[in-house]
Amino acid sequence: MPTPQNAIGSGFGAASTAQDVIHGINLRGKNVVVTGGYSGIGLETVRVLRSAGAKIFVPARDMAKAEQALRDMPDVVVHGMDLLDPASIERFAERVLDTTDALHLLINNAGVMAPPLMRDGRGYESQFSANHLGHFQLTCRLWPALARSRDARVIALSSYGHRRGGIDFSDIHFERRPYDPWLAYAQSKTANALFAVALDSIGRHQGVRAFSVHPGAIITDLVRYMSREQLEAGQIIDKNGDPIIDPENNKKTIPQGASTTVWCATSPQLLGMGGVYCADCDIAEALPSDDSANLHGVRPRAIDPVAAGRLWQLSEQLTGASLD
Template sequence: MSTQQAPIGSGFGPASTAADVIRGIDLTGKHVVVTGGYSGIGLETVRAFRSAGATVFVPARDIAKAREALGDMPDVILSGMDLLDPASIDRFAEGVLAATDLLHILVNNAGVMALPLSRDARGYESQFSANHLGHFQLTCRLWPALRRANGARVIALSSYGHRRAGIDFHDPNFQVREYDPWVAYGQAKTANALFAVALDSIGKHQGVRAFSVHPGGIATVLIRHMSQAQIDASEVFDREGRPIIDPQNNKKTPEQGAATAVWCATSPRLDGMGGVYCADCDIARALPSDDSTELHGVRPRATDPVAAGRLWQLSEQLTGASID
């Protein structure tokens, strides 16, 4: 039976931090990969796992920047990787597999948002490629170590941005339709959620469970492609340019933004569960329709198992990667 898409009363909430949810969790001897683990919520995610005793691997497109950001955590293992470069994904995965037989947690956290139209070397639209396809390939390459861990969890960073669009299976890379950066972002975030649905369906029989996560609205470098008018309209900053923190209304600190991913990766309350979309450190409420105007909860397009299966097949075709 699949896990019900409904809150379970976790005891945590919108204002909980990664430090709150990791308290009492022992990850000594566990191995973890966090993409994008050197800025924003990724950095706080790494900090939480490391505080619980885990060995953490962080792939980085900019090694110098990552080394500086992780300067107070010198034991974090850094290696180069670019989610738009399939060869670099394979190299990173090979390095992890050479270092450990077991991978207990994979957090697919890195991403881009609403950037102008650009493509990877294969011609794939960059938001779909970086946010989804790159992580799909990475997960497939790391699968042997995830499977051997006998209880691994994979966390896909989605977003309430999934409300903006579903998957266009006929033209996912905007070869025909007009490009809209927010539609592309919505498609990528829906893909992240559907990826967790499909992966959990495959992995639960091999001891691997998957979850997707809405971290909340956090002022990070992701906003760099937004115009000033868009930033002002989002009400992320006050008149003095300081981030507005209002967790109940989806505006969080990086420490609060990292909490749901860390909770999904480590909470005993989720043992035997998977394939669900989570937010505010709990399983999110299922919304009745894709055109719902609510910012909380998850729309049917992001939890549809049929769409998840179609996306999995498409991702295999586009990347050449698969799970044995």
């Protein structure tokens, strides 16, 4: 049965940190892949999961930056990969499959937010390509190891940015409509949430569960395409340029931002559950309409199983990847 999109009362909250939620969890013998695991909340996710004993693989578009960021964690395995380059995804997955039999956690954390219009080598819009299609292909390629674990979780980093818009199946790559970077971001974040819905419906029969996560609004490299004026207007930074921290209203530190990812990846409270959108270390509230003004919770567009199935089929066509 699908997991209800209702809070379970985890005991954690918006101000909880990744270190808080990992307390008492033992990940020795567990293999983990974290995309974007060398900066921002991805780096914090790696640090905390490693502290619980996990063996971690990190794909890196910028190897020098990754090696510098992870220099104090020499046991973390880093291989090159670019989410916009299907061939590099294949190579990374092959390296992981060659060195580990079972994969217990796949955390699709990397992403890009609101860049100018860019396209990958196939002509696909870059945010949809990197945030969704690259992770879709990676998940499909790592599927044999996920299925062999018989107890795996896949975490897709979504965002409350999905409130800005859903998926335009008639023009996903902005070939006919004017490009809007925030609408494209919203489309990719809706896709991340729908990906978890579809993957969980397929994978739960083989012990693979999937969750999507809203981490919060956090100052990381993700905001590099935003001006200082935009960050101030969005009340992300103050007039001095310092981050505004208000976790109850989505504005979090990096340790707080990584907490829901780590909770979804490791919490025994979620055993037997999956396919839900989570925030603030709990299952988020299902909002009544896509037009809701609430900045918390998840809109119907992001948890619709029909749209999830349609997106899954389209993603197979666009990438040539599948779980078969």
